[in-house]
Amino acid sequence: MLVLAQTGWQIVTGIALDTFSSGLPYAMLALGIFLSYRILDFADLGAEGSFTLGGAVTAVLVYSGVNPFIALLFASVAGFFAGSVTGLLCTKLKIPALLSGIITMTALFTINLVIMGIYKAQTSSQPFNILTSNTNYITTSIGNRFYYSLYAFFNSTLGLSWFKPLYSAILLLIVITVAVMIIVYYFYGTEIGMGVRATGMNGVMARAQGIDTDNMTILGLAISNALISLGGGLSSQVSGSTSSNMGVGVLVIGLASIIIGEAIVGRKTFKRNLIAVVVGAIIYYMIISTVINTGLLEPHYLKLLYAVLIVVVLVISHIKKNKKQVIGGNGLARD
Amino acid sequence: MLEIEHAKKTFNLTNNPLDDRIALDDLSLSVKEGEFVTIIGGNGSGKSTLMNAISGVINLDYGKIMIKGIDVTSIDEHKRAKYLGRVFQDPNLGTAPGMSIIENMMLAYRRDKKKGLRWGFDKKLRTKFAESLKTLNLGLDTRMDQKVGLLSGGQRQALTLLMATLSKPDILLLDEHTAALDPKTAKLVLSITDLVVKESKITTLMITHNMKDAIDYGTRLIMMKEGKIIFDVSGDEKKTLTKEDLLKKFDDDGDANIAL
Numbered sequence: 161m162l163v164l165a166q167t168g169w170q171i172v173t174g175i176a177l178d179t180f181s182s183g184l185p186y187a188m189l190a191l192g193i194f195l196s197y198r199i200l201d202f203a204d205l206g207a208e209g210s211f212t213l214g215g216a217v218t219a220v221l222v223y224s225g226v227n228p229f230i231a232l233l234f235a236s237v238a239g240f241f242a243g244s245v246t247g248l249l250c251t252k253l254k255i256p257a258l259l260s261g262i263i264t265m266t267a268l269f270t271i272n273l274v275i276m277g278i279y280k281a282q283t284s285s286q287p288f289n290i291l292t293s294n295t296n297y298i299t300t301s302i303g304n305r306f307y308y309s310l311y312a313f314f315n316s317t318l319g320l321s322w323f324k325p326l327y328s329a330i331l332l333l334i335v336i337t338v339a340v341m342i343i344v345y346y347f348y349g350t351e352i353g354m355g356v357r358a359t360g361m362n363g364v365m366a367r368a369q370g371i372d373t374d375n376m377t378i379l380g381l382a383i384s385n386a387l388i389s390l391g392g393g394l395s396s397q398v399s400g401s402t403s404s405n406m407g408v409g410v411l412v413i414g415l416a417s418i419i420i421g422e423a424i425v426g427r428k429t430f431k432r433n434l435i436a437v438v439v440g441a442i443i444y445y446m447i448i449s450t451v452i453n454t455g456l457l458e459p460h461y462l463k464l465l466y467a468v469l470i471v472v473v474l475v476i477s478h479i480k481k482n483k484k485q486v487i488g489g490n491g492l493a494r495d
Numbered sequence: 496m497l498e499i500e501h502a503k504k505t506f507n508l509t510n511n512p513l514d515d516r517i518a519l520d521d522l523s524l525s526v527k528e529g530e531f532v533t534i535i536g537g538n539g540s541g542k543s544t545l546m547n548a549i550s551g552v553i554n555l556d557y558g559k560i561m562i563k564g565i566d567v568t569s570i571d572e573h574k575r576a577k578y579l580g581r582v583f584q585d586p587n588l589g590t591a592p593g594m595s596i597i598e599n600m601m602l603a604y605r606r607d608k609k610k611g612l613r614w615g616f617d618k619k620l621r622t623k624f625a626e627s628l629k630t631l632n633l634g635l636d637t638r639m640d641q642k643v644g645l646l647s648g649g650q651r652q653a654l655t656l657l658m659a660t661l662s663k664p665d666i667l668l669l670d671e672h673t674a675a676l677d678p679k680t681a682k683l684v685l686s687i688t689d690l691v692v693k694e695s696k697i698t699t700l701m702i703t704h705n706m707k708d709a710i711d712y713g714t715r716l717i718m719m720k721e722g723k724i725i726f727d728v729s730g731d732e733k734k735t736l737t738k739e740d741l742l743k744k745f746d747d748d749g750d751a752n753i754a755l
Contacts, residue, residue: 347612349614349615349616350611350612350613350614350615351605351610351611351612351613351614351615352610352611352612353615354594354598354601354602354615355602355610357591357593357594358591358594358602361591361592361593361594362587362588362590362591362592364583364588365588365589365590365591366573366591366602367572367573367576368550368572368576368579368581368589368606369576369602369603369605369606369658370573370574370576370577370605370606370607370608371573371576371602371610372571372573372574373573
């Protein structure tokens with residue numbers, strides 16, 4: 161009986177730890193996707209490439225001895241540029257939005273392999289060749305570096321023996337997530353930030369009010385991809401690994417998180433919407449890690465699970481919306 | 496105030512020159528400061544193209560547009576916005592639905608100003624905006640923090656009109672801004688328009704499908720057909736103008752494609 165309770169407790173803590181440590185990087189990702197998909201009304205498929213880009217840049221830099229925080233900064237900058245490219249393709253070269261994202265994503269696949277190849281070329285005597293097997297997979301112990309100092313502080317300095325290394329990672333992730341949320345909230349409340357929001361809501365109106373919608377779209381996508389890359393960087397630091405296909409399916413994760421969050425927390429104000437996205441990502445990851453941790457499914461079923469889950473979420477939100485329509489018209493109060 | 500010289504614009508959806516549709520045919524127009532011009536004309540007469548050319552939505556094939564003596568012919572739409580206040584036919588186009596009334600007004604207030612990283616929400620402007628909203632008499636001054644998406648079409652048009660004049664434009668462009676509203680609301684929005692234009696003496700161009708409105712409002716009337724101005728009256732001559740005169744003018748040109 162005791163053994164059973166202990167195993168149960170282990171599973172629960174396992175799920176909780178996994179939810180926060182893996183879920184919070186995805187919350188960052190979801191925030192990024194929120195900024196393009198909801199705020200700019202731009203379905204940016206480049207997200208899959210940017211996420212991997214963040215992971216690759218972080219991994220290579222940390223392995224080269226760069227401070228993990230600085231590495232995250234560089235990851236964000238890399239994402240910022242990737243997003244700008246998508247924006248430039250769409251606004252200045254008039255390529256349709258969906259295609260612009262796909263083009264960036266495709267280009268990033270090679271770029272990501274090259275970046276990961278730099279590390280390979282530096283640390284091994286093998287010639288630089290991105291096609292060599294295994295080049296696209298770097299297993300690191302980045303995670304340890306990331307939170308070691310914090311862990312030492314709690315565990316040794318404060319003498320809290322129950323404090324595990326993973327806890328410090330979660331603590332740092334929470335701090336970073338909240339900091340980014342505050343920055344995003346502030347920026348989208350500034351004159352330029354309001355311009356980005358107006359551009360996404362109504363381009364005609366924005367231009368009539370003297371807003372340069374092209375530049376606002378580029379800027380909005382750049383910021384969105386910076387956050388997505390940061391998410392990828394965090395994810396690679398937590399897992400201690402990065403791979404060329406770590407970005408596959410992140411768009412689905414982001415969208416599902418946004419929809420779950422908005423259904424539970426709501427989207428009345430911008431502040432509330434930001435919180436909704438983070439909460440949505442955590443809940444989404446809780447579902448995923450429950451399924452994996454309890455052994456319901458093998459980990460390699462993960463992407464299938466992502467796909468099935470978003471279908472369920474979309475169908476539920478659609479049914480909810482229809483119900484509202486039957487009860488109260490279109491749900492909007494009109495005089 | 497506004498000078499248009501030899502404006503030409505041809506649309507063509509195919510590559511076949513036979514499909515050329517001439518929207519503006521060597522059109523020249525000069526509008527003096529403080530004039531309130533009403534523009535009428537059948538479908539496809541080039542009224543909206545004229546508006547779009549002035550606001551920079553489309554570029555002319557040939558010709559020149561000057562506002563306050565500044566050549567704006569090749570200036571981008573968003574850069575021209577500082578000279579222009581615009582209200583559209585579709586009530587959804589003039590405002591950002593997901594933003595509150597006050598946020599929309601903040602955007603409009605900065606139409607002719609440079610945008611930076613300052614906080615976009617100036618608390619000092621709140622009372623000023625509330626006072627402007629009160630003049631509309633629609634009760635919007637008590638709903639300033641509500642999203643514009645919750646407003647009716649008429650309320651949105653009234654708000655858009657207010658936003659267009661919030662930081663005084665050189666020219667106000669009204670593109671059939673009452674056409675999508677029910678008759679009662681249309682009348683209300685039109686009376687607000689008249690009030691605003693008369694009060695701040697803004698140079699105004701208003702397209703309308705309603706001949707009576709075109710006669711009743713404004714100081715000058717222009718009738719367009721096939722990309723040309725075929726009738727242009729102002730002053731006393733316009734005051735004595737009747738609907739029959741206009742109809743006759745239309746019939747003369749074999750175009751009865753206009754709503755009464």
